[in-house]
Amino acid sequence: MSEYFELSGLKLGEIGEIVELVEIEEEASLTEKLGIAVGMPVIVLQKAAAWLVQIGGNQMFLGQEVLRNIIVRNSPI
Secondary structure, three states, X not given: OOOEXXXXXXXXXXXXXXXXXXXXXXXXXXXXXXXXXXXXXEEEXXXXXXXXXXXXXXXXXXXXXXXXXXXXXXXXO
């Protein structure tokens, strides 16, 4: 059984899979704003003030507030 956790819990270089996107009512959804969705693979490339992650085929910098709203599990691959 896989454990689910915030994207900020993923280790550098570790591959995960998005299992849930926690939406904030006042803001555009993460799917609309960033083009990400449940089921997409994610890998942490750099940990700094803003983390560099690759989600699907796109690399992007994400702040801590966004990292907390992306729930992942370790990749079953």
